[in-house]
Amino acid sequence: MRRVESRLRVRYAESDQMGVVYYANYFVWMEIGRVDYCSQLGFEYRDMEAADGIFLVVTDARCRYRRAARFHDPIRVVTWVSESRSRTIRFSYEIRHAEDDRLLATGETLHTVCDRDGKTVRLPEKYRPFFPLTSTA
Amino acid sequence: MRRVESRLRVRYAESDQMGVVYYANYFVWMEIGRVDYCSQLGFEYRDMEAADGIFLVVTDARCRYRRAARFHDPIRVVTWVSESRSRTIRFSYEIRHAEDDRLLATGETLHTVCDRDGKTVRLPEKYRPFFPLTSTA
Amino acid sequence: MRRVESRLRVRYAESDQMGVVYYANYFVWMEIGRVDYCSQLGFEYRDMEAADGIFLVVTDARCRYRRAARFHDPIRVVTWVSESRSRTIRFSYEIRHAEDDRLLATGETLHTVCDRDGKTVRLPEKYRPFFPLTSTA
């Protein structure tokens, strides 16, 4: 299973009054991971939406928080596809401090493949090579 | 000039590690003020976009910060139209603590009336009564 | 189990280019639900942090998305405590369209009770009446 890395630095805007990254922002980092996953595999998520009218709509999202990230921390997001079916794709993530490699959070997001009208569709064959079907036996 | 009031409570997500509201969030509150301004005058900003394809695109935004807002503070946003021309509208705002009425910030946003393609257009006559032309002499 | 309701209206800032609410923002709404839960039960979350140095640190957060929320939709968040132990509290949420009551999302967040230094502690007796221990048999 291909694993793709993203790098980012924690923004001041992402901190909260507890002095750590506000919990919802980890899901923004997962989105960055997904977009980079597509780029590194060979297509742009932007184009899939704009040119082909295919949207990966989130239907389930989860994050387990282990250690707090703080302003200015360098972050590494590792993203991979943990499940791929005809109409759904599951991404998994590890979010780590980029210097000492300690695990900050893990997460998953489940997506349904939709067309412009929000109707569930099969992933077009054009994109299947990037998301080979996983056996679930 | 009609002045419209909005009420909100500061969200934890809006705080930053300085323990106060992150400065960009005041512009989100101004957006709430604009939307409420439309509602209270008798139309919905949502409908202007969706039904008539008219967008008030921001071309200039400014905020002067006087006192910090903090998590859970009750906030009052006062919104009015300070300038209205054929193709532009300027909103002005006062942001106050809703209990002791102290001024937290003032702001202005300038908007160009645009169609779906982003082209500048005259505000349709249908909406002119809500934005009477101001003299600029 | 006491259920508390929060009301909000979707902000323009919360929408994304798919024309629906960006998925991370549902977790901000859950935070609003938690804060209102505390208020309606008789104490302020703000005071628990500021006066008593007790923080409910999120260790797990999940959201299942059923139907998209859109700009200007009136939203109702229903919040309740689904599990309460000596050092952890689990909140559960239903997020509904406030007019037609259709379910938009469900979620849960698990929190560890921490002191100012981030150390896990027992929930002080003062707050226990608001979070009666749940049996887990």
Place this chain on the structure above:
Amino acid sequence: MRRVESRLRVRYAESDQMGVVYYANYFVWMEIGRVDYCSQLGFEYRDMEAADGIFLVVTDARCRYRRAARFHDPIRVVTWVSESRSRTIRFSYEIRHAEDDRLLATGETLHTVCDRDGKTVRLPEKYRPFFPLTSTA
């Protein structure tokens, strides 16, 4: 006047239903510009806050929007100090599309030097070399 460049890529979370970057997010990018400005000149903004208790509190912020930024656009933020006095610092910014170099926005933020208690203070001598006083004659 030293000019410092930051690079970023527009996040999906930063788009709104108009299909462009939500206007408040440009101020987040200016914050990234300021933080990078400090790093490239030789100190970390984080350390100025944490170690020396010096905060650059925003008192005025402005952005003029020229062209819309969109999801996945590569962005270049150019940051410089346009005014520096004993107790205030003004940063100026140009925000450009990183590929074709077209100007998307310009902005300024004015900051008051404050201590941990929010009291205005003179910028400590230690940091003065990074912010040489500008003549205002």
